[in-house]
Amino acid sequence: LPTFDPLDPIALDAQLDDEERLIRSTVRQYVREKFLPVVAEHFEAGSLPDGIGLDLGQLGLLGMHLEGYGCAGASATAYGLTCLELEAGDSGLRSFCSVQGSLAMFAIHRWGSEEQKERWLPGMAAGELIGCFGLTEPDAGSNPAGMRTRAKKTDAGWVLNGSKMWITNGSLADVAVVWAKNEDGKVNGFLVEQGTPGFSAPVMHGKLSLRASVTSELVLDNVEVPESSRLPEATSLRAPLSCLNEARFGIVFGAAGAARACYEAALEYAKTRVQFDKPIAGFQLTQAKLVDMAVKVSNSTMLALHLGRMKDAGTLRTEQVSYGKYHNVSAAIDVARTARTILGANGVTLEYPVLRHANNLESVLTYEGTHEMHTLILGQAITGLPAFT
Ligand code: TGC
């Protein structure tokens, strides 16, 4: 029999094919060599390392699950494993990749015109152009149907008015995918280029979570855009919600990565930290914590792989993506907080990754549909009774 691996107790690695292992190892190496040495200083400063977009573009990770237009055309599972490894680095790094590939690029790829795809996607896949996705507003978070941003048709095109909040990569973006209601109350999507008069993207400060990520407002004050900037295939809320589905899928894997990083840090620490003349890993209470973490990490990874296989087979439903986010983000928060206790006082510092991950995961619990929204999506699927209002 193969030997027991404490970092992979139910041998999930054997479930991956050679190509998946190669992508996984490439991303893991990038994160370990290039990103982890600098993440703490960026988390402290509230910034993102320069050149992240180009690095991820060179590795072929941006929009990697999309076909054509310079995208890699990889499997959903390979994309998921990429998210897992990126988020083992930091949720902010995975968020960068999710927003670029699953939200902004997917929106253009799925709902855009041929001209829009050719104009934007190759540069975005290369990381030379950055995108963001503006759905949430100050008064419309969980309920995007309540958005106030408006698009008014004119002879020359459209005029956009409103504001978006909590937009990842907003101030970095060359193009913002902005969702707005037209005069018929239907949701349309618009590609708003940086520098368009009346459009600004001020950075939001003061986050205690996802600090190694840029979060911005989007302000639209009589922004005039041509008809050619409207995503022609997007005619209802279904369009932005379909993009969320893609990003939520990546989070299912990503959360398992953050949890794995915390478990690994706690196991390593517990084996070397001596108190009462023996390593703290030798105490029953510590072992109970380590086992709980190992089981949660492995179960989350197994669930993510299962959903990845379903997505590749074309059978994955939106409720099942909610199931994954519901389980894996909660499990990751439990693991991160338990890991924090094992590291004692060291656990509250940036020397170790555990509190950084625990804090990040508070955002992950809230964005891409709060834990409560996914509870209600599953509640409706299970009972047939909607309980949103
Ligand atoms: P509802 O009537 O249920 O649906 C409207 C239309 O959309 C379709 N639909 C979906 N399609 C694809 N994927 C999904 N997940 C979908 N959910 C719904 C639905 O079939 C319907 O289609 P059609 O053709 O019949 O019109 O809409 P509702 O207004 O009742 O809303 C339901 C609810 C509450 C589940 C939805 O509003 C929701 O998911 N709210 C949460 C909002 C949210 O997740 N926001 C995230 C913003 S982006 C972000 O957070 C980025 S974080 C950065 C990062 O990812 O790293």
Ligand code: FAD
């Ligand atoms: P609210 O919707 O006001 O919810 C507040 C609380 O009420 C939550 O606990 C919620 O679950 C609960 N609640 C609401 N309705 C119900 C109900 N019917 N039943 C029970 N409980 C309910 N958005 C984007 O569009 N693009 C981005 O790139 C983006 N990036 C983000 C990055 C970060 C770091 C963060 C923190 C957020 C980001 N968001 C982004 C916004 C995110 O999607 C929203 O914060 C999220 O959808 C929740 O909206 P809200 O914060 O307005 O909370």
